[in-house]
Amino acid sequence: MNSYHNKYGFERHCWAEIDLDALRDNFAYVRQVAGGPVCAVVKADAYGHGAVAVARALHQAGAASFAVSCLSEARHLRRHGVTLPIIVLGYTDPRFARDLAHQGITQAVFSPEYAAALSAAAAEAGVSVACHLKVDTGMGRLGFGVRGDFDRALAQLKACYGLPGLSITGVFQHFAAADSDDAGDIAFTEAQQALFERTLQALRQAGCPTGVVHSANSAAQLRHPEWRGSMTRAGIVLYGLDPSPEVRFPALKPVMSLKTVVTHLNRLHPGESVSYGRTYTADRERLTATVAVGYADGYPRRLSGSDAGGVMLVRGCPAPVLGRVCMDQTVLDVTDVPGVAMGDEVTVFGPAGAAAGADTADTIAQKTGTINYEVVCGISRRVPRIYLQGGALVEIWNDLEEG
16 A cells, blocks of 8 residues: 555545656657657646646656647646646637737647638737647648648648738648558658648748747657657657557656555355346356446446456456446456455556556557557546655645545
C-alpha cells in the first residue's frame, strides 16, 4: 500500500497514477532529438493525463507553447494559471473572437469561409485574433487544400493576410501517415512535406510572412528532425507511448498507470459461473477477486474474459479477467496469486505489468482493436489523477471532488 493514500485522505478505489518524472524525461528526449522548441499537445485533457498538472510540469520543463482542440480546453488552462501561448488546432465558434483575443489564444484558420467569419466577428468586437493558417497537404480533414488546385488555395491563403481583425502569426500542416513504415506511406509523407515547403516558399515570395512554422507531429519530429520548422508538436510521445506499433522509440517511458483494489474474494466451485450472462463457468475450484474498475472508468468491456481478455497485476502476478467486465467492477482469477487479500493494490495497466505478462496501454489497444491513444484518453472523469514526483505524491486532481 502506498503511504500517500492515508497521508492525504485519498480513497483507494480506482485511480490513475501520473509519473511526472517520466513526463519530463520524455519531454527532454523529444526536445533533444527535435533540436528546437516544442509545442506540447495537451488536448483531450492531456490525452487523459490531466491537462492542468501536465501543462504546469511541462512549462517548468521548457515547453514553448501548448496545443488544444477547442476553446474550452484553452480557457480551462488559462483559468488555472497557464500563461504560455496556446493554439486551438480545431474549430472555435467565430462569435467567440473576443474571448480568443482577450485571453491571448491563437486560433487555427483552415478555410476562406472560416477566415471570413472569424474576421467579421473580430472586427465587430474591435479585437485582433492571432491566427495560424492550416494547410491541407494530404490529411483531408481541415485546411486550405493545396493538394488539389494549388494556385486557388494559395490565393485563398494570401487573402487571409488582408482580412481585418486577423493577425497571421504562423502556418502549419499535419501528417496523415508519418507513423507508418509502409513504403507508400513514407513516400506520401515526404510528398506532404515537399508540398508544405512549396506553399511556404510561395507565401514568402508573395510578401506574406509565415511566422511560426510547424509541421512535425510526434512521429515526424523523431523520425525527421530536419522538418522541425520553427517548432514541433509533441503529443502521444510525451506520455511515453509510441505513435504506432510500427514506429517505436525505446527511450520513452509510459506516464500513466491505472490502478484499483481487491474488494472481495470468492471461492468458485466447479460448475459455478461469474458475472453477467454467465459467460464463464468454473471447470475446477478457483479463487476469484472482485476489483473496483469497470467500463465506466474507461476499462474496455471488450476485455471481458477470453483468450484475448484483460490481464491485471496482483502482488506481482498476472490475473486474467473472468466473465464480463461490468460498469463498475471486474472479476479476476487469482487462484495462482499467493497471499492475495482484500485491499490489495491492483495494476489495471501500466509499465509495471509488462514483464509479468499483465496489460499495458499497448496490449489493451491490441486486444481491443484500437490504438494506445484511445486507451489513455478513455479513462473517465470519475477516476482521480494522482501525480507523483520522485515516487512521492505532489497533487491530486479529482473531478468529483472539485467545487
